[in-house]
Amino acid sequence: MAPFKAFRIRNEDGVHRAGIEEMRIDELSASEVLVKVAYSSVNYKDALAGSGKGKILRQYPLNGGIDLAGYVAASTDPKFKEGDQVLCTGCGLSEVRDGGYAEYARLESKWTIPLPAGLTLRESMALGTAGFTAALALFQMVRNGQVPSMGPIVVTGATGGVGSLAVDILTRAGFEAHAITGKVEQFDYLIGLGAKQCIARTGLYWGQRPLESAHWAGAIDNVGGDLLAGLTRVIKPYGSIAICGNAAGIELATTVMPFIIRGLSILGVASAGTARDIRDRIWAHLAGEWKPAQLDAIAHSEIELADLPGVFDKMLSGGSLGRSIVRIG
Template sequence: MSTFRAVVIDKNEAGQSVELRSFDEADLMDGDVTVRVTHSTLNYKDGLALTGKAPVVRRFPMIPGVDLVGSVETSSHPDFKPGDAVVLNGWGLGETHLGAYAEKVRVKGDWLIPLPEGLTPHQAMAIGTAGYTAMLCLMALERHGLRPDRGPAIVTGAAGGVGSVAVALLARAGWHVVASTGRPEEADYLRGLGAAEIIERGELTGSVRPLAKERWAAGVDTVGSTTLANVLSMTRYGGAVAACGLAGGMDLPSTVAPFILRGVSLLGVDSVMAPKALRMEAWDRIARELDPGKLAAMTSTVSLDEVTEAGRRIVEGKVRGRVVVEIG
């Protein structure tokens, strides 16, 4: 049986270990498509898995990595044949199913979509789950009937992966984007992506009032906890916030006041198990609507050998924008 390189997380009484080593193809999990992986990416969830800071990994040993792009090697699925370029986001990859930080994966063909036309593999992973989630947030706000003429849109965690893409997408769609960040040194970077205003993270981390001054009509929140509670308290009448992250915590110390006194809506956005039709719509739009130059400006690249260290840095809040992991 052939072997390939993979980052492998294991756990015993002494704790969690992470190493780059040879992995036997015979130990891959069940699936009807085998993919030769060329690129992956680094999301906050990947950082949590690599560092063990949160219980992301549900079985051991595990190959982390929730995103991939690659070429089909073998397939018994009717939609895919050898040589097809494919993308996978989520579906438990890197959590319950052996993931993308490897030169090869075996997965269910129903989890795959074709690589969107007009995107290179590197660009697709520069987008990754983070960018795809940002588009799902924009689509959720649009389905709610919100448009730029209703007022500004806030993006929290704006210098991170989801936040960076959300800023660029909202700005392109015509929104006056307010970018919240705890890294004031990234102000020029965020303005380059299209942010019209930059506010300090501290403005949204203080004590939460049931209702505060109305400041924005829409929001994309990647942080959760007190930040999301404050964003909701400052959302205009009839506005909505798309929530997709929990970097600040899973709690929500809010009241019902924004919902019953201002008609504010909280829109939950899940990217992991989103139906295929929604995935393809989001990927089609992002391929058309995300400026390639802005995508390049927010992207850095690491090798498979460097991904463990990059995972530590993203959890420590030291990574800006998007990180592509070159596999093959």
């Protein structure tokens, strides 16, 4: 087979380097399922890895891209045959295995997901890790007893990929979604996704007491830091906060009062290592009753491998909106 193109990340003597290279199939991480990649996507984790501004890769060199979708080109596992449409998110891609920013990738069969009916390959990458994370957050909350009748769910970092999709998915699932963002100019965008209320992050004041007036029944938090600490003081009794980001910091300055007085639950959302049976359930939701109604508006940008560095810079500087799909095949 002829050489193919890949966005490869290297670290040689402590010096980061990333760009498009040619490579061969036998140079890819070994596994059972060879996929001809059609689409990938850009996540915050990809931007950190591709720019060298975050310690994401555990070995070098590797192809970037924690998401991919495409067609099976060959498989030593009889569960997959040539031409099958499949996807994969997380599961070690662009951490310990070559990822989706390449014309070909090899996947472990245990993490290879048959494309669910109701989704195209492109739509699966419009969702990608961001959509999977947002849906997993809601899944955890529902499993913990969260229901629409308890009241609205607020989403922080709402204009990002996870946040945008969370607003839409919550709305599709019958919840009232509110949005917190630092981008007040994007309020109309968020209302278009289904947000019933938009709040400027700069205008928030939580108060200083361990418990303040409760405003929301729950939250999906993409930010962490002081914003998460503030949320713990304003969630209604027996609500949940699903946490899936730490852009504002990893520390959490709070007290036990929200937990022992209001029964607050904090739910960790670890999308990269989710068990296979839960993965299948989440993708079934995303292809069915939780499929975002405004997916085209959220994934409004389609780029190629050569465009990745510029998109990484924009994302890390806080300038991105929604999702970027990477067209490969």
